[in-house]
Amino acid sequence: MPELPEVEALASFLRARAVGRVVARVDPVAVSVLKTYDPPVTALAGLEVTGAGRHGKFLDLDVSGLHLVVHLARAGWLQWREQLPSAPPRMGKGPIALRVHLDDGSGFDLTEAGTKKGLAVYVTADLASVPGVARLGTDPLSPEFTEQLLAGLLSGQRGQVKGLLTDQSLIAGVGNAYSDEVLWEVGLSPFKPAKNLTPEDVSRLHAAIVDTLRAAVGRAEGLAAGKLKSEKKSGLNVHGRSGLPCPRCGDTVREVSFADKALQYCPTCQTDGKPLADRRLSRLLK
16 A cells, blocks of 8 residues: 555655646546545646645645545555557556546556555545545654654553554554554564553654654655555565565564454564464454
8 A cells, every 4th residue: 555655756756747737638437436526527627737745645636726636545556657548548447547638648547456446536625525634643754743742642542553553543644564664663563552652662663653754755756656666665674574584683574464454573573572463353462
């Protein structure tokens, strides 16, 4: 799933390629991805792209005051084309969900692989009308995300630290992959209860969140949209590396699988050498 660094890189890419261009037309291909209908997505045609930004994991293309807001979900992506075919894509054929044509012939496809669909597209003049945007917590790369703020967010929480890091209403933009990376960096079990975190734990956690995300944003800066996925994988230390040696201690990276996702961790670095039970109701490691 694209997370804050990848969505930030896509926004930067669109600022360089799309801002200043006029939307020639929009081809809706998979109607199921459209979550708003007034105004229709076709209302973007003839308007100038005036900005591109990010809200958590939501991509926001400002088209003369109308916002094309995209949540890429698990398997969605933006495929940029320097020259789009003039014929509209066939509905129900292939992974394309939406195509945006710009006035110079370039543009992009929003695509989604697999059978479990979650890609969501909104067109609105009011960002607060997008439910996922309206509920977002603090952006971890903003000046407001201080150590004191993080301590306040975690104070009194009963959940596990992994789940709280990925709760978008608390911290906007961190998902499964970068939460694994942050917890590995500070040596915390993903199942450690937030109420058991010490002030030192919170301080190190704050530094790791900011540093990990800034480093990932830096690695992605200037890359073409098509290269972001491979760059993300190359920069990960434990996430997606189950069975491989931990780059810090050499122990084997382990995995806990759930119904629809998995987390990875290093037993030596994070759980005092004890493997976590690979089942949904694992006992918490203190």
